[in-house]
Amino acid sequence: MKITVTVNGKTREGDVEARTLLVQWVRESLGLTGTNIGCDTSSCGACTVHVDGESVKSCTMLAVQADGCSVTTIEGLANGDTLHPMQQAFMDNHGLQCGYCTPGMVMAAISLLQENPSPTEEDVRIGLEGNLCRCTGYHNIVKSVLAAAGK
Amino acid sequence: MGGSILGNRVLRKEDPKFLTVGGTYVDDLLDEPLLDGALHVTYVRSTVAHGVINSIDTSDALAMPGVRAVFTGADFGLEPVPSNFNPMVTRTLLAMDKVRYVGEPIAAIVSETREQGEDAAETVIVDYDILEAVVDMEAAMATSTLIYDSAPNNVVFDTLVLGMPDNTGEAFLAGCEVVARGKFLNQRVAPCPLEVRGAAVAWAADGRLHQWLSTQHAQGAHGPIAAMNGVDQAQVRVRTPDVGGGFGAKIGIYPEELLLGPISKRVGTPLRWRETRSESMMALGHGRAQVQHVAIGGKRDGTVTHYQLWAIQDSGAWVDMGAILAPFMTRPMASGVYAIPNIECRTTSVVTNTTPIVAYRGAGRPEATAAIERAMDLFAREIGMDPAEVRRKNLIPKFMEPHTTAVGQTYDVGDYETALDKTLTTADYAGWRAKQAERRARGDARQLGIGVSVYVEITGGVGSGEEAEVEVLPNGKAVVYTGTSPHGQGHVTAWAMLASEQTGIPIADIDLVWGDTDLTPVGSGTMGSRSLQQGGNAVFVVAGQLVEKAKSVAARLLEANENDIVLDKDAGAFHVAGTPALSKTWADIASAEGGISAKDNIAVPGPTFPFGAHVAVVEVDTETGKVRHIAHVACDDAGTVLNPMLLEGQIHGGVAQGAAQALLEEVRYDSDGNPITSNLADYAFISAAELPSVTVVHMETPTPRNSIGAKGIGESGTIGSTPALQSAVVDAVSHLGVSHIDMPTTPEKVWAAIQSAR
Numbered sequence: 001m002k003i004t005v006t007v008n009g010k011t012r013e014g015d016v017e018a019r020t021l022l023v024q025w026v027r028e029s030l031g032l033t034g035t036n037i038g039c040d041t042s043s044c045g046a047c048t049v050h051v052d053g054e055s056v057k058s059c060t061m062l063a064v065q066a067d068g069c070s071v072t073t074i075e076g077l078a079n080g081d082t083l084h085p086m087q088q089a090f091m092d093n094h095g096l097q098c099g100y101c102t103p104g105m106v107m108a109a110i111s112l113l114q115e116n117p118s119p120t121e122e123d124v125r126i127g128l129e130g131n132l133c134r135c136t137g138y139h140n141i142v143k144s145v146l147a148a149a150g151k
Numbered sequence: 152m153g154g155s156i157l158g159n160r161v162l163r164k165e166d167p168k169f170l171t172v173g174g175t176y177v178d179d180l181l182d183e184p185l186l187d188g189a190l191h192v193t194y195v196r197s198t199v200a201h202g203v204i205n206s207i208d209t210s211d212a213l214a215m216p217g218v219r220a221v222f223t224g225a226d227f228g229l230e231p232v233p234s235n236f237n238p239m240v241t242r243t244l245l246a247m248d249k250v251r252y253v254g255e256p257i258a259a260i261v262s263e264t265r266e267q268g269e270d271a272a273e274t275v276i277v278d279y280d281i282l283e284a285v286v287d288m289e290a291a292m293a294t295s296t297l298i299y300d301s302a303p304n305n306v307v308f309d310t311l312v313l314g315m316p317d318n319t320g321e322a323f324l325a326g327c328e329v330v331a332r333g334k335f336l337n338q339r340v341a342p343c344p345l346e347v348r349g350a351a352v353a354w355a356a357d358g359r360l361h362q363w364l365s366t367q368h369a370q371g372a373h374g375p376i377a378a379m380n381g382v383d384q385a386q387v388r389v390r391t392p393d394v395g396g397g398f399g400a401k402i403g404i405y406p407e408e409l410l411l412g413p414i415s416k417r418v419g420t421p422l423r424w425r426e427t428r429s430e431s432m433m434a435l436g437h438g439r440a441q442v443q444h445v446a447i448g449g450k451r452d453g454t455v456t457h458y459q460l461w462a463i464q465d466s467g468a469w470v471d472m473g474a475i476l477a478p479f480m481t482r483p484m485a486s487g488v489y490a491i492p493n494i495e496c497r498t499t500s501v502v503t504n505t506t507p508i509v510a511y512r513g514a515g516r517p518e519a520t521a522a523i524e525r526a527m528d529l530f531a532r533e534i535g536m537d538p539a540e541v542r543r544k545n546l547i548p549k550f551m552e553p554h555t556t557a558v559g560q561t562y563d564v565g566d567y568e569t570a571l572d573k574t575l576t577t578a579d580y581a582g583w584r585a586k587q588a589e590r591r592a593r594g595d596a597r598q599l600g601i602g603v604s605v606y607v608e609i610t611g612g613v614g615s616g617e618e619a620e621v622e623v624l625p626n627g628k629a630v631v632y633t634g635t636s637p638h639g640q641g642h643v644t645a646w647a648m649l650a651s652e653q654t655g656i657p658i659a660d661i662d663l664v665w666g667d668t669d670l671t672p673v674g675s676g677t678m679g680s681r682s683l684q685q686g687g688n689a690v691f692v693v694a695g696q697l698v699e700k701a702k703s704v705a706a707r708l709l710e711a712n713e714n715d716i717v718l719d720k721d722a723g724a725f726h727v728a729g730t731p732a733l734s735k736t737w738a739d740i741a742s743a744e745g746g747i748s749a750k751d752n753i754a755v756p757g758p759t760f761p762f763g764a765h766v767a768v769v770e771v772d773t774e775t776g777k778v779r780h781i782a783h784v785a786c787d788d789a790g791t792v793l794n795p796m797l798l799e800g801q802i803h804g805g806v807a808q809g810a811a812q813a814l815l816e817e818v819r820y821d822s823d824g825n826p827i828t829s830n831l832a833d834y835a836f837i838s839a840a841e842l843p844s845v846t847v848v849h850m851e852t853p854t855p856r857n858s859i860g861a862k863g864i865g866e867s868g869t870i871g872s873t874p875a876l877q878s879a880v881v882d883a884v885s886h887l888g889v890s891h892i893d894m895p896t897t898p899e900k901v902w903a904a905i906q907s908a909r
């Protein structure tokens with residue numbers, strides 16, 4: 001099936017099987033391997049991207065469902081060498097260790113602030129419940145998100 | 152003159168990549184030319200826990216779309232291979248005669264896409280004669296069903312066989328005024344690195360085998376891969392891409408990874424393999440899994456004089472590293488931070504029809520700590536003393552010379568009382584006790600619990616040193632080669648800081664190479680919290696050697712005496728003392744030599760013993776049993792701190808994994824050995840919503856055992872937090888008559904404990 005998707009601002013065309021997941025298409029066909037896969041039960045959030053501005057677990061969406069949509073992945077955030085404020089906040093606050101959860105975590109965190117620009121620590125913790133990290137204990141992830149929110 | 156970079160919060164050099172395009176994990180190697188045209192491998196796994204294999208029918212799978220080949224053990228003529236830890240126990244890498252746990256690999260499918268392989272795997276028909284599944288580790292010792300004929304009573308390791316003394320039962324405690332006893336379960340948990348296992352292989356045109364592996368120790372995998380493929384080690388190159396966490400479970404090489412070379416040879420194409428999370432939950436090694444029989448005795452004044460522990464270690468269905476953690480990690484640390492004159496500790500490791508047990512963050516020390524800390528709480532309860540006070544009374548006094556415990560383990564340096572005091576003060580222990588008393592007095596449904604732990608652990612127990620090479624290129628930039636292997640710890644930054652401190656080369660100009668057996672053939676990898684004290688230490692010492700070497704070149708270039716040459720670290724240049732105007736930069740020196748380097752293997756005299764204290768506070772809803780972790784203070788003394796930001800990150804992550812075990816996570820099986828927590832929907836992987844922020848208390852007692860004074864920090868947070876959390880939960884309901892709740896302290900268990908105490 002033919003699809004046309006705007007990915008990180010560029011129009012990308014694809015010919016995908018009906019069962020191809022968005023995450024597979026992004027990773028394998030577009031070579032955008034920043035988006036990771038951490039589970040097979042839509043539990044971990046490592047695959048989180050934005051579809052039309054909303055955060056989506058890209059393992060739960062078929063590539064064909066993204067036809068006509070605008071998708072942003074971790075690769076689409078920075079502006080040249082200038083990091084997106086959320087990326088910068090993760091950098092400044094040691095919000096990542098092995099980096100595997102990081103792309104999904106950053107995408108989810110951006111969405112969280114879009115919905116709630118001045119969250120409490122509790123809001124951040126609950127808001128990121130669907131994004132798992134095994135390394136950081138979340139402490140510095142939460143700190144990063146609060147820093148990005150200007151707290 | 153700028154100050155030392157060491158001890159500073161230097162941001163990570165590796166982060167911009169991870170944050171903008173993501174790491175390059177093994178599954179991301181899409182542009183690797185050697186992997187062009189790679190097919191995918193999918194393993195067919197046992198669906199029964201214990202059974203005799205009558206037949207394996209792969210004909211339907213072979214006919215499935217996209218399937219190129221299907222292999223069983225017979226196709227490779229696999230022979231039984233002995234365990235590294237008990238050579239009497241053998242298995243084939245693909246099960247042939249017998250399966251011993253759900254998830255054990257039986258056959259390998261090679262297909263064009265991963266999905267085709269998964270579909271085909273479903274069509275392989277294995278005919279089994281089902282045997283009794285041995286799931287419980289104590290039942291394993293009593294049943295007549297043997298998992299390995301060569302392991303009577305299913306015992307695969309015992310301290311008695313090692314010649315260590317047996318426990319003497321009741322007689323041991325005869326003279327004690329007070330005795331408390333307990334049986335504790337240190338439950339089985341899943342390490343759950345966020346990146347599951349994966350690998351890729353290619354036989355190059357020159358006959359060399361290239362293998363990429365998500366591992367903590369490429370050099371450890373090198374020999375086994377070469378042997379498996381029947382080639383010389385020089386014919387094999389193992390490379391470590393970015394690794395999405397390991398936590399001990401990616402130390403050893405697994406059958407699925409060893410078989411890829413031979414399969415690739417047969418099919419004549421490169422191969423990729425990546426397990427699914429559901430497979431990973433069954434086939435990546437698990438951690439912990441001990442039953443502990445504990446007795447503690449002493450005087451009414453709070454002095455503990457006797458401690459007896461029998462730890463039964465579940466080894467799972469194979470004799471992997473898990474089998475030896477009890478005798479070689481738990482037993483030596485049995486005394487913890489306490490001066491207990493009489494200790495007995497026996498450990499027995501048994502096989503069961505469950506996923507094999509491997510090292511998992513802490514690996515044997517969290518178990519030792521949990522046992523003694525729970526025992527201390529029971530003792531405190533028995534004599535009606537505050538648990539923090541009982542601990543203080545029994546602590547080994549501060550020592551700056553080696554101290555040997557009754558169980559025969561020598562610790563390097565320790566100042567446990569200071570750690571305890573700092574932690575109690577920072578946590579406002581007295582304040583929480585007052586709040587707790589108020590809630591108890593008014594019979595609040597939500598009760599507070601405060602848990603204290605004091606611990607000491609052993610780090611750098613693996614390896615006796617490490618190799619490092621520091622090279623300066625003609626452009627003045629440096630490359631550091633290390634035998635350690637980062638997977639989140641921040642070595643790229645930390646090792647650059649160490650090399651920069653010696654050479655004055657800015658950290659931005661220092662790159663790190665690791666985990667590539669062509670470039671770093673010697674190394675003991677990253678495990679057991681050894682990296683900084685051995686690998687970092689080696690980088691520091693070797694960078695110092697390089698400076699000396701460069702001085703002799705500078706002397707030649709400057710036509711001066713070598714002894715008069717000094718390095719101006721701020722300028723990154725050498726000159727004769729007193730005449731800085733005439734100098735030679737690193738680039739000058741490296742250019743003159745066509746590159747300059749130093750390489751050495753730096754030994755350390757032994758392991759180090761980080762220690763600390765944790766206070767955890769929980770709120771327990773006595774009506775539902777629900778536990779909320781509301782505050783946590785951690786003091787983890789890891790000796791000299793290189794980068795406090797990285798240190799704190801390790802503590803935070805460690806505390807979360809400790810909280811996960813204490814409160815939530817458990818790998819469970821039904822009585823037939825079927826896993827019932829085999830994906831991330833069923834396994835209670837801890838999330839941000841279940842944790843508080845952690846207050847870190849800094850304390851630095853340098854070790855004399857290496858030139859930077861550093862001990863390990865990778866596992867301390869887990870070791871200290873787990874018993875503090877468990878103790879806090881029990882403490883919250885102790886006034887209702889509860890004296891112990893096994894981990895994980897789930898609402899069901901807490902609620903049931905309250906009910907049965909009533």
Ligand code: FES
Pocket residue numbers: 036037038039040041042043044045046047048057058059060
């Ligand atoms: S991979 Fe999508 S939620 Fe885990």
Ligand code: FES
Pocket residue numbers: 095096097098099100101102132133134135136345395396639
């Ligand atoms: S940084 Fe490793 S999983 Fe989050």
